[in-house]
Amino acid sequence: MQSRIDRLFNGLPDGCGVFISGYPNIFYYSGFTSEDAFLLMTKTERYIITDSRYFIQAKIQSPDFEIIDIKKGWEYIFNLIDCDTIRFEENKLTYGMYQRILGNIKNKEFAAGQSDIDKPRRIKDKEEIKLISEAEKIGDEAFSHILKILKTGMSERDVAIELETYMKRQCASGLSFETIAASGLRSAMPHGTASGKLIGKGDFLTLDFGCVYKGYCSDMTRTVVFGTPDAKQKEVYDLVLKAQNTALDSIKSGMNCADIDKLARDVIVDGGYGEYFTHSLGHSVGVEIHENPVFSPKSTDILEDGCVLSVEPGIYIDGWGGVRIEDLIAVCDGEIINLTHSPKELIVI
Ligand SMILES: [Mn+2]
Known part of the structure; x- marks a missing residue:
């Protein structure tokens, strides 16, 4: 202290x-x-x-x-x-x-x-980065747990309760924020918290969740699809993943946070979906779920060693659905370490 x-x-x-x-x-x-x-x-x-x-x-x-x-x-x-x-x-x-x-x-x-x-x-110290990565590990484990039980006909609320109970059993003291479980048309809402809606065949399901562990927050998002995805679902999913990977492959300390936002945003704009990526690329995470600096087009911050941020591009189309993929990264010795390890290829339930 x-x-x-x-x-x-x-x-x-x-x-x-x-x-x-x-x-x-x-x-x-x-x-x-x-x-x-x-x-x-x-x-x-x-x-x-x-x-x-x-x-x-x-x-x-x-x-x-x-x-x-x-x-x-x-x-x-x-x-x-x-x-x-x-x-x-x-x-x-x-x-x-x-x-x-x-x-x-x-x-x-x-x-x-x-x-x-x-x-x-x-700027997080080594101990803080360790605690955030332990919190994120609980999130990864919760995601692999939920994959075993997801099926059509479950309500979004049941999915959220399963995730939350699992994380608390792994010694999480609470949630970083209200769990987002948004399926079908509701997945077009970037912050669609879990409702009583039943998940149907053909739905995307976006799960954005996190826990608090020893005072530090985790945050991750994965989108899965129920049943074989159609061509547009594949196109949108692949574009969001490409945007995220493009950013993850290039982020280094010393870069402008606005330029990092642009790395991912340009991929989505070039893919023809620019108007549907409606939020910033990422935010810092620590004792609070939303901290500074942020990856946004307006940011004037420089990324420094010790920063921990989310990288979370998304595409949200009203009347169709949406996709977001979110990892947490820590900046150490100039390079980034990805703290999130859950798979990112499109998972078909
Ligand atoms: Mn986030």
């Missing part, structure tokens, strides 16, 4: 403190796993603010932090640290909390600082 906190304060002006109210950064900087907590830090001071239900847990999980009872009140709490400005998470603090705190801060500026507070999380 110390190196994370050092990187945070190296990116901030001198005399700056931070106030953290969102679970992802509380966990990232302190290891504390309660949502009912706040962190207050300067370069040299570390406080966890929580209530008596969590004192023992905080002492065990965050031995370098001093535990402060929230009952002491905000005026007392903000006087604990010595700084001119306190940066807070404007995307995590409610307006009600903001107002309450503002009335209790004396002689210190309270200023938005989300992007600076999030920034160290862009």
Whole structure:
């Protein structure tokens, strides 16, 4: 945790403190796993603010932090640290909390600082990459499990429940996001979460799912087809796979994230389906499912060693269906390592 906190304060002006109210950064900087907590830090001071239900847990999980009872009140709490400005998470603090705190801060500026507070999380250390790859392995195993039981007549919801139960049995603490299981016409919805629809012959089924393992998220997508695919299904599937492989074959650290998006997008545009690839190529994954940097046409970021991102091209045609294929990659020593190992040839159920 110390190196994370050092990187945070190296990116901030001198005399700056931070106030953290969102679970992802509380966990990232302190290891504390309660949502009912706040962190207050300067370069040299570390406080966890929580209530008596969590004192023992905080002492065990965050031995370098001093535990402060929230009952002491905000005026007392903000006087604990010595700084001119306190940066807070404007995307995590409610307006009600903001107002309450503002009335209790004396002689210190309270200023938005989300992007600076999030920034160290862009570069994952070896341990984080190991945990993400272990989470992704649970996803791979869940996918091979589901292949054994998929059949026409199952509902999307039953498929999702099977995947989710399997991942939890493999020690996942939860899901990275609500499982997407979209079949037939519903597969044209990039985020079609599982419904009661029964899967029929001729349907594509897109499964996009992930779990949380030791605090880190996994994310993967595979699309399978029920019954022999027709010519258009094959064409669209092959094009999405070619787009993904084209990107995976070329990604290296130092590249522009927008150029990486373009590698895959050009393949789909050249194949005549450009207007149906409606989202970005990928996003970072870590303690949260959507982090920065991202592979998007508008990105101005450079890919660096330690980044972990998804590569997930897709084609979605309203009234027909859709295909997405998603792997997670980690950038290590300039090259990428694919953390996802499930097969990618079109699987016919
Ligand atoms: Mn994703």
